[in-house]
Amino acid sequence: xxxxPIPQSDFTETTISSKPVYEGQMxxxxxxxxxxxxxxxxxxxxxxxxxAVIVLATLDDGQVVLERQFRxxxxxxxxxxxxxxxxxxxxxxxxxxxxxxxxTGYIAHEWKHLMTLHPCVGxxxxxxxxxxxxxxxxxxxxLDDGEFLDVFTLPLNDALALIDSGDITDVKTIxxxxxxxxxxxx
Numbered sequence: 524x525x526x527x528p529i530p531q532s533d534f535t536e537t538t539i540s541s542k543p544v545y546e547g548q549m550x551x552x553x554x555x556x557x558x559x560x561x562x563x564x565x566x567x568x569x570x571x572x573x574x575a576v577i578v579l580a581t582l583d584d585g586q587v588v589l590e591r592q593f594r595x596x597x598x599x600x601x602x603x604x605x606x607x608x609x610x611x612x613x614x615x616x617x618x619x620x621x622x623x624x625x626x627t628g629y630i631a632h633e634w635k636h637l638m639t640l641h642p643c644v645g646x647x648x649x650x651x652x653x654x655x656x657x658x659x660x661x662x663x664x665x666l667d668d669g670e671f672l673d674v675f676t677l678p679l680n681d682a683l684a685l686i687d688s689g690d691i692t693d694v695k696t697i698x699x700x701x702x703x704x705x706x707x708x709x
Contacts, residue, residue, distance in 0.1 A: 534560040536567070549573065549608065572649035576619040577606040579637070579699045580629060580656040587682050587703065588627055588659070589696075592672035602685060603696045606651070619654040625665045627674045632658030637702060642694050651695050653702065679703055 537558045545552040551571040559565050580588040587604075594601045607622035609615055616634060623629055637653040666672070677685075682700050685691040691700070 536560060536565070539564070544568075568646065570647040570649075572647050573611065574609040574615075574650045574652070575606055575695075576609060576615055576622060576652045576654060577604050577695045577699055578619050578623045578631075578654050578656050579604060579703055580623055580627070580631060580659060581679075581703070582659055582676060583657075585679060586676035587679055587700070588629060588674065588676055589682060590626060590672045590674055592670075601693050602691045603693045604699045606695060609652075615652040616654065619652070619656070623656055624662060625667065626670075626672060628662050628664040629656075629659045630662055631656035632660070640695065640698055653699060679707065 539556045539558060541553050541555040543551055544554050549572070553569055553571065555567045555569065557565050557567055578588075582588070589602055590605055591600055591602050593599070605623050605626045607618060607626070609618045616636070619634065620630070623631060633656070635655040637655055640651045640653065642649060642651060664674070679700070682691070683704060686697055686700060691697060
């Protein structure tokens, strides 16, 4: 039996106390007092996030469904794959199906879970569940109140060029598009 190339040291930290310091509609921030793996006291600040899904939706001709919307925290319009927040108790596939229809107007006849990504492990427990959606048919969009976005499609190579040009900087979209490129080349 071969030995794993991944180091197996245990640096687990133990929570002593945890208190919420901010509670919003979506996010909660905590200040925790912990013991490090060496037993020393320390403080950790972190954000609790409900999780999200992202949908890698492609048309039969291979074009990728994308969105352009204004994102307040970075104060600019962003190009992204369809995505959305997981509601409490909601199955992640249901979230992906709901978000694709709400934001783009598409329903997919074939769904596949691809992977889980943790985008900011240094300060948040957020996870993003990636789904592949194919066999699309267009219905009508059902945007949430106050949600504004443009939906468009591009060939995968053109979407990848937007990463190279710096027009796509959203990490979940970059990961999704690179996954599509990798799967195309396998």
